[in-house]
Amino acid sequence: MARRDSQGWLFVLPAVIWLLAVNVGPAVYMVGHSFFAPRYSEERGASVRRWVGLENYRRFFAEDQLVHSIWFTVGVAVVSVAAELALGLLFAVMAWRATAFGIRLWRGLFAVPMLMAPVAVAYLATTVFAHEVGVINGLLHRLLGVPFESLPRWRSDRFWATLAVILVEVWQWTPFCFIVFLAALAAQPEDLREAALVDGAGEWQVFWHVTLPCLRPVLLTVLLLRLIEALKLFDVPYGLTRGGPGTWTQTYSMWIKEVAFTRYDMGLASAMSTMLLLALTALGIAVLPLLRKQLAISEEP
Amino acid sequence: MGSGARRRLLANVFLAAVVFIWIILPGVWTICQSLKEPRDVHTLRWIPWLEYEPTFAAWRENLGDPQLLRTLGNSVLVASATTVLVLVVGTPAAYGLARFRLPPFTSRDTLLFFLSQRFLPPVVVAVPLAVAVQSVGLYDNVVGLIVAHTAFFLPLGVLIARGAFLDIPRDLEEAALVDGCTRVQMFVRVVLPLALPGIAATALVTFGFSWNEFVAALLLTQYRAQTLPLFVAGSEDTWGLDMARVAVRGLIAVAPPLIVGLLVQRFVVRGLVMGAVKG
Numbered sequence: 001m002a003r004r005d006s007q008g009w010l011f012v013l014p015a016v017i018w019l020l021a022v023n024v025g026p027a028v029y030m031v032g033h034s035f036f037a038p039r040y041s042e043e044r045g046a047s048v049r050r051w052v053g054l055e056n057y058r059r060f061f062a063e064d065q066l067v068h069s070i071w072f073t074v075g076v077a078v079v080s081v082a083a084e085l086a087l088g089l090l091f092a093v094m095a096w097r098a099t100a101f102g103i104r105l106w107r108g109l110f111a112v113p114m115l116m117a118p119v120a121v122a123y124l125a126t127t128v129f130a131h132e133v134g135v136i137n138g139l140l141h142r143l144l145g146v147p148f149e150s151l152p153r154w155r156s157d158r159f160w161a162t163l164a165v166i167l168v169e170v171w172q173w174t175p176f177c178f179i180v181f182l183a184a185l186a187a188q189p190e191d192l193r194e195a196a197l198v199d200g201a202g203e204w205q206v207f208w209h210v211t212l213p214c215l216r217p218v219l220l221t222v223l224l225l226r227l228i229e230a231l232k233l234f235d236v237p238y239g240l241t242r243g244g245p246g247t248w249t250q251t252y253s254m255w256i257k258e259v260a261f262t263r264y265d266m267g268l269a270s271a272m273s274t275m276l277l278l279a280l281t282a283l284g285i286a287v288l289p290l291l292r293k294q295l296a297i298s299e300e301p
Numbered sequence: 302m303g304s305g306a307r308r309r310l311l312a313n314v315f316l317a318a319v320v321f322i323w324i325i326l327p328g329v330w331t332i333c334q335s336l337k338e339p340r341d342v343h344t345l346r347w348i349p350w351l352e353y354e355p356t357f358a359a360w361r362e363n364l365g366d367p368q369l370l371r372t373l374g375n376s377v378l379v380a381s382a383t384t385v386l387v388l389v390v391g392t393p394a395a396y397g398l399a400r401f402r403l404p405p406f407t408s409r410d411t412l413l414f415f416l417s418q419r420f421l422p423p424v425v426v427a428v429p430l431a432v433a434v435q436s437v438g439l440y441d442n443v444v445g446l447i448v449a450h451t452a453f454f455l456p457l458g459v460l461i462a463r464g465a466f467l468d469i470p471r472d473l474e475e476a477a478l479v480d481g482c483t484r485v486q487m488f489v490r491v492v493l494p495l496a497l498p499g500i501a502a503t504a505l506v507t508f509g510f511s512w513n514e515f516v517a518a519l520l521l522t523q524y525r526a527q528t529l530p531l532f533v534a535g536s537e538d539t540w541g542l543d544m545a546r547v548a549v550r551g552l553i554a555v556a557p558p559l560i561v562g563l564l565v566q567r568f569v570v571r572g573l574v575m576g577a578v579k580g
Contacts, residue, residue, distance in 0.1 A: 005401050005402040005403065005404055006401075006403070006404055007401065007484070008397040008398075008400065008401020008402065008403045008408070009397070009401075009403060010393075010397070011393040011394055011396050011397030011401070012393070012394045012397035012398060012401075012403060012411060014390050014393070014394065015390045015391055015393075015394035015415075015455055015459060016394070016411075016414070018390055018451065018452055018455060019414075019415070019418055019452055019455060019456070021452075022426070022430070022448055022449060022451070022452035023418055023421055023426055023452045023453075024418075026425075026426045026428075026429035026430050026433065027421060027425055027426055027429075029429050030425060030428065030429050033429075091316065091319060094312040094315055094316050095312070095316055097308070097309055097312060098309065098312065098313060098316070099309075102313060102316075104566070106316050106320065107566065107570060108563055108566050109320045109324050110320065110323075110324070111562055111563070111566065111569065111570065112324050112328070112559060112563075113323075113324070114573075115509060115555070115558045115559050115562040115569075116513070116555040116558070116559065117512070117513035117515065117529070117530045117533070117554050117555060117558075118513065118515065119513075119515040119530045119533060119534055120513075120530060120533045120550075120551040120554045120555050121551075121555075123533050123534065123536060123542075123547050123550075123551055124327075124331055124547065124548065124551040126542060126544075126547065127330070127331075127334055127342075127544045127547065127548070128327065128330070130343070130544075133342075133343040133344065133345070135326075135327075135330055135345070138345035139345075142345065171323065176573065176577075179570055179573060179574065180573070180574050180577045183570070183574040218577075221577060222577060225419075225577055228419060228420055231422075232422040232423065232424070234423070234424060234515070234516050235515045235516070235530075238515075238534070239533075239534060253422055253423075253424040253516070256424045256425065256428060257424055257427075257428065257516070257519075257520065260428045260431075261428075261431075261520070266428075266432075269428055273422075273424075273425040273428065276422055276425060277421075277422075277425060280420040280421075280422070281420070283420070284417060284420050288413075291413065291416060292409070292413075
């Protein structure tokens with residue numbers, strides 16, 4: 001089979017071309033565009049592009065709310081992904097020892113959040129987080145007797161609005177971690193565990209020294225996948241908080257859209273896109289050894 | 302193993318409690334909200350008939366809304382077309398990656414190209430795409446959205462399908478070639494049928510992701526080509542957010558992937574796990 005290997009390109013090329021044309025092309029265009037600004041040209045009677053160097057980048061850093069969105073986006077991503085991994089692992093370990101029927105049942109029920117459209121989840125969550133009349137505040141008031149004045153203000157307080165975004169993210173994506181971890185646990189070689197148990201290790205020791213190290217590659221992959229997705233966060237704050245209070249929960253991706261289509265400032269939007277691409281490329285290069293190792297496990301033709 | 306049984310029971314009780322709080326409670330609450338009149342929406346009442354008089358007004362209002370039918374139709378069209386395109390373009394690519402060395406690169410490096418696409422933020426691609434589709438007259442047209450969605454979800458589809466092809470023994474393919482099949486015949490008649498479960502998983506996951514996608518739909522459409530997530534996002538009117546309306550629209554938007562996902566759980570889980578772990 002190895003003789004006619006370049007034939008493989010016949011199979012792969014259409015997909016590569018599609019991705020280059022629709023994904024890579026526009027992204028590269030944005031990078032190039034970030035060094036230009038429009039200017040009205042008298043002779044042509046239309047606006048033309050003018051080279052402005054790093055001016056668009058300078059304008060980004062001059063605007064505090066844009067710089068804030070970097071910290072907000074990264075912070076929300078780190079906190080929510082950490083919580084998703086921890087909870088997903090806890091639930092998976094719990095479900096792992098269940099019967100086959102139990103596993104199917106828990107997995108099926110837990111799959112619900114991640115099958116839902118994130119923006120729909122965000123809009124539905126508005127009634128859960130509403131002040132005084134939402135489910136959470138209602139229960140806090142009724143069951144715990146928290147007075148109305150001191151109930152969390154999910155929409156108008158910076159801290160609580162941030163927490164609401166994180167909670168919705170964690171609600172939706174913990175199940176993804178759960179399902180992948182559960183599959184990885186089920187695929188683990190049982191004899192290794194049994195050998196450790198026979199040698200007199202306690203359940204907890206076995207989990208810590210045998211099960212968890214076996215899960216490491218899967219944990220790292222899920223961490224990476226979730227982190228990438230969380231850094232692109234858009235739908236949830238869009239539906240839940242509208243980026244408010246003020247622009248506090250406006251994520252970086254939401255700003256790119258707003259700058260491009262509300263301010264019609266393509267130069268600034270391209271500069272922001274370029275910086276996001278640079279950051280994600282850096283992340284990609286940092287995890288390249290991990291990815292290569294992961295791929296080496298699966299078969300190489 | 303008395304203690305083992307007890308521990309299993311405890312774990313199951315714990316999971317039942319988690320599922321109740323995490324899934325059942327919000328689900329029931331949303332359904333309750335959808336049956337409320339405006340004056341009941343801002344109350345903590347749960348049980349219809351007992352605590353409040355249920356009304357189907359919000360359901361009637363939204364099911365009779367022509368924009369619902371339009372967005373529903375667009376969602377079906379966009380997600381189906383995206384799925385077909387991802388399968389037509391993606392499964393051969395997955396096969397090529399699983400079976401060929403692809404000089405001058407290695408197939409692993411080519412695979413890394415596909416993986417790298419998952420780093421691309423949708424908004425970075427969708428902003429220039431929106432400008433591009435405007436200039437070619439495809440703004441607010443499902444075709445533009447389908448082209449974008451196919452590019453967005455092709456990498457994941459290729460990964461899942463590649464996993465399915467890797468599981469097929471090569472001897473079968475060689476036997477087919479020895480028996481006089483051409484490569485294309487062998488791919489269509491021998492490999493594809495064997496990879497069918499993996500391809501079904503690819504199709505379901507792609508359909509779900511395309512159905513739920515919001516950023517590109519927001520930037521590439523305005524009215525005629527809007528999909529269901531945008532119908533949900535358009536729940537706001539001059540009076541603010543009508544909670545019953547949000548509940549009804551949200552439920553309609555999430556129902557199809559939920560029902561399909563729960564009916565064929567095995568394939569969906571397989572697809573998601575493969576896309577995560579083998580990638």
